[in-house]
Amino acid sequence: MNILAELAGYIAGICTAICFLPQTLQTIKSKDVQDLSLASYIIYCTGMICWILYGIYLHSLQMILFNLISLGFAGTILYMIVKYKNAAGKISRQRK
Amino acid sequence: MNILAELAGYIAGICTAICFLPQTLQTIKSKDVQDLSLASYIIYCTGMICWILYGIYLHSLQMILFNLISLGFAGTILYMIVKYKNAAGKISRQRK
Numbered sequence: 220m221n222i223l224a225e226l227a228g229y230i231a232g233i234c235t236a237i238c239f240l241p242q243t244l245q246t247i248k249s250k251d252v253q254d255l256s257l258a259s260y261i262i263y264c265t266g267m268i269c270w271i272l273y274g275i276y277l278h279s280l281q282m283i284l285f286n287l288i289s290l291g292f293a294g295t296i297l298y299m300i301v302k303y304k305n306a307a308g309k310i311s312r313q314r315k
Numbered sequence: 316m317n318i319l320a321e322l323a324g325y326i327a328g329i330c331t332a333i334c335f336l337p338q339t340l341q342t343i344k345s346k347d348v349q350d351l352s353l354a355s356y357i358i359y360c361t362g363m364i365c366w367i368l369y370g371i372y373l374h375s376l377q378m379i380l381f382n383l384i385s386l387g388f389a390g391t392i393l394y395m396i397v398k399y400k401n402a403a404g405k406i407s408r409q410r411k
Contacts, residue, residue: 224372227365234362241354254350258337266330269323276320 232285239292246296252303260297264290328381335388342392348399356393360386 246252267290274282342348363386370378 224369227368227372231362231365231369234358234365238355238359238362241358242352245352245355246350249350251350254342254345254347256338256341259334262330262337263334266327266334269327269330272323273320273327276323 232281236285236288237292239289239296243292243295246299250299250303252300253307255296255300257297257300257304260293260300263293264297267293328377332381332384333388335385335392339388339391342395346395346399348396349403351392351396353393353396353400356389356396359389360393363389 246255267286270286271283271290274280274286342351363382366382367379367386370376370382
């Protein structure tokens, strides 16, 4: 049970770290952010920063590392949402 | 420091729990899933299931609860991605 639980913990950490890699690649390629929720990514990134701070307090290198990677991907998506939604807004206004 | 760190842990947990609430509401409303990555949500939900299992092992009610809420939202989004992407595929084939 102990090994299985530790394994679950590792898989969970790795999933958290890399879950937004496919979304990052897709959005870099398509530059389409229309269906992505800005609020969700703001909350997610805030959460990741808090997990990193909590990881520093607990001296947990794994917690810091996994959440730092996740913040990297989610932060990139957040940046693209702001960038491309503004760009789309400008195009929309120019057409009017 | 102790109280601040515990606070960071709580904020992190709450952010993890509710981060996909805005995305869920937006996608329920728009039914547009084109820009959402199926792979990202599969990995995210897998991670949440593993965190819940790890939380059960650690007897951490907070870990179980926060990740269960997050799984609820992310699972709903995952369901909508599969449902609406398939629907979009059918419409596209019918048009041909």
